[in-house]
Amino acid sequence: MKILAFGASNTKNSINKALASFTATLVPNGEIEVLELDKIDLPLFSTDLEKEIGQPQAARDFFDKIGSADAVIVSFAEHNGSYSAAYKNLFDWASRIDQKVYQGKPTVYLSTSPGPGGAGSVLAAAKGSAPFFGVDLRAAVSVANFHDVYDAETGSITEPKTLADLTAAAEALAAKQAA
Numbered sequence: 001m002k003i004l005a006f007g008a009s010n011t012k013n014s015i016n017k018a019l020a021s022f023t024a025t026l027v028p029n030g031e032i033e034v035l036e037l038d039k040i041d042l043p044l045f046s047t048d049l050e051k052e053i054g055q056p057q058a059a060r061d062f063f064d065k066i067g068s069a070d071a072v073i074v075s076f077a078e079h080n081g082s083y084s085a086a087y088k089n090l091f092d093w094a095s096r097i098d099q100k101v102y103q104g105k106p107t108v109y110l111s112t113s114p115g116p117g118g119a120g121s122v123l124a125a126a127k128g129s130a131p132f133f134g135v136d137l138r139a140a141v142s143v144a145n146f147h148d149v150y151d152a153e154t155g156s157i158t159e160p161k162t163l164a165d166l167t168a169a170a171e172a173l174a175a176k177q178a179a
């Protein structure tokens, strides 16, 4: 299955990108594409600018990448308790193409931060609003103290409980939806 994975952050060496990418490797028979938000160039959304320029190609490309994937793994960076400005801006543009940005795709929501909170506030916000945006949410996992559980040399999560949670989340993507 085609997995689209990304960190909801434009940090080049994003820990959320690392977490989403690693979790994608845990999906059985996954064919992985990692999307890099730092390479996406978009102006700041406003309805005035939208009237002027319409829908930017970069927002259409993001929407289409979700549309052509079988499943999505996104890991949210937390900035002051909420989404990173880069993700929120991309998401706002994409939501003007269709509010169901995730297009009913089986999706895993993750979040991580270097601290003990594990970006839990932004994950809670994302979970709460998921039904409005066409997310078929299969699992949500917050990973605290990222640098303590991630081995940068191998690019993998080494802490057993976190690894078990991520494995279960990845497997939930491949499972058929409950009736």
Ligand SMILES: Cc1cc2nc3c(=O)[nH]c(=O)nc-3n(C[C@H](O)[C@H](O)[C@H](O)COP(=O)(O)O)c2cc1C
Pocket: 007, 009, 010, 011, 013, 014, 015, 016, 017, 077, 078, 079, 080, 081, 082, 112, 113, 114, 115, 117, 118, 119, 120
């Ligand atoms: C402006 C700003 C605000 C932040 N606010 C939070 C926060 O509210 N909660 C948190 O856990 N970490 C916060 N952090 C730390 C981020 O979790 C940390 O920078 C993390 O690496 C971001 O994820 P990324 O590497 O995927 O971009 C903040 C960082 C910045 C730059």
